Amino acid sequence: MNWDAIVIGLGGVGSSALHAFARRGLRVLGLEARGIAHALGSSHGQTRLWRRGYYEHPDYVPLVDAALRGWRALEAETGARLVEPVELLQIGPPSGSLVQGTRRSAAEHGVAVEELEAREVQRRYRGALRVPDGMQALSERGAHLLWVERCVATAVAAAERAGARVQSDAEVRSWRAEGAGFAVETTRGTEHSGALAIAAGPWAGTLLRELGAKLDVRRKPVFWFEREAGAAPLPALFVEQEDASSYYAFPLPGGALAKAAEHSGGDPVADPSRVARDELPHDRAGVRAFLERIAPGWRGVEAGFEVCLYTLSPDGHFFVDRHPEHARLAFAAGLSGHGFKFSPALGELLAGLALGESQVARPPFLALR
Template sequence: MQIFDAAVVGTGGIGSAALFHLAKRGLNVIGIDQFPAAHSLGSSHGQTRIIRQAYFEHPSYVPLLRRAYELWAELETQTQQQLFAQTGILEVGPPDGILIQGIEASAEQHDLPIEKLTAKQVQERYPMFQVPSGNRAIFEPTAGMLFVEKCVAAHLQVAEQARAEIRSNQEVIAIEVNENPIRIRTRTDEILTHRCVVCSGAWAQQLLPLPDTIRVVRKHLHWFASDEPDWQAKNNCPTFLYELPEGHFYGFPATNELGVKVAEHTGGEIVGDPSRLSKTPDSTDNERVETFTRQHLHGVTLQRTHHDVCMYTLSEDTHFIVDQHPDNPQIAFAAGMSGHGFKFATVLGEALSQLVLDGKTQWSIDFLKMSRLNA
């Protein structure tokens, strides 16, 4: 029976990147996913994802983001596709809020370019955005959006060009971590491998010894029509993120006929079984997003042109879990991406490949180890 040098379980955003980084080192590797490539049944879909560097969540992410930007650019060159659009991002919140203070802390520590704007300055430059009284704004020029399905497909393309094997529609039901070689059991087959990377998203708890506090939530994505030229990405409309008392909301300029994409980052409905994810709209979420749009996005209608659903896998502190398996260091994993992980897919794929091949990575990821949640 064939024994692979390495296997990747889950070939979405991060898994597809890990598969490529393993394959380009000349290994005999296989990627396994229960769904077709670049599918819309997990967390890596919905046309676009924000990418930014002045990371309000924690300054320790910034070195990873700098490397992520480099690797996204390399992937664009390799595939001759546009995967990233540098639109900038407008971020709005109270001066003492976690958003504005976090951005300023990361920008200061890592010498990142940001522009602090008053509400009046926003009105002059971007009249379609309404800034609440007492709030401030920051514009980050190097931010923008990634075209998510194209990114996943691009990583799988270059992985296959590097001779990786990809098996879609194969659901992994168990990983025998204490066997040598590691045995991966699917519903129809068994795969043997010396090393394994697990990036199974909302299904991670079924395959990894993660903390019981991990939660999977259903998140809604909305597209609204707008005839206003200001909302077009080609007219320099930025992506945006608001911290408001009622929650965090974000969105994207129009890139096609569907219009402006808007969603709430906070909240979400608990998902018991990710394999039975409902795509049905939720009336409460509809109302919250429509209220935000009506109050803050001038010129965007409430004519919904499209709706979709994805999943966040939330860690207790909403930071990622990137680590080696406690029972087998030849297995590395990324989990609990908490709704902000896709932009890191390139660098985390690289780091995970280094963990299973070299036993360490050049990137500072100790702050993402699982042990912090078990302390």
């Protein structure tokens, strides 16, 4: 069948792109190699953090604001609860990239960030959190948690209600330019479209190999821990340590469990379809040491384990652009472990780029490079 557009990959960004095409009244097909909201890529794990104090670069702040508007619009359209308010506490060396970058974004965009002394953190959280000597704490009370799988499933369902079609278990083998459009070969057959959007997460490197973009896939062990008996409820945490390694711990709403993992590091992955999904002997030590040092309130019983995949660009910034040889092909890749929160904004951007909409303004720092 001939479609106006095809979206390859229905994780966070792809599901949002599918919805964006469908809202335009187009005949759009979404292709997902596995099931909707599956746990084998990068768009799973219960929660993601939305924040405005964006240490990576101030230019992300307008984009993350647009994304929150998109999540709120999806909630209003569907009645789903996708976003939960949470306090975020970021801790790091005063001269480190986390503290300096957060201060810069806060100053440029008027982000409400409170600087806390170690003794105030100790008092506020009754000893369940520690700020080591020489470290600075920054509190952002306007942060949010996103329910990941619910976000993906809700965006796909909304797209289908708007007329989109979805094929699950349809792994893409290849795509090619064909006339004025594209042919996409899957394990279920060949589909044709006038526009194409690729948001394939860890598999993007294979589908976009000819672009030469360096994409480094990493295996990320993720743990859930119970809160220590009697410990105070804790905020979401993001911590840069003195050696530049970074860790996070996000409480689930209700406060009984927290998700914790190392944001830096990770084992290199040669084939995203062949990843060790069980816990390995070296997976736990760094996370346990982080919790013991910073968040002893979360060092209780291990309550769950999962593996997430990061797809890193060389500089940690996204690739969101048109294909240099095919103007109606747009792609998002290399989201580097901090892309999910942007999904509504990036999905809208992908659709606009693939359709050649003149009003679409892609932030320059997202260009293929």
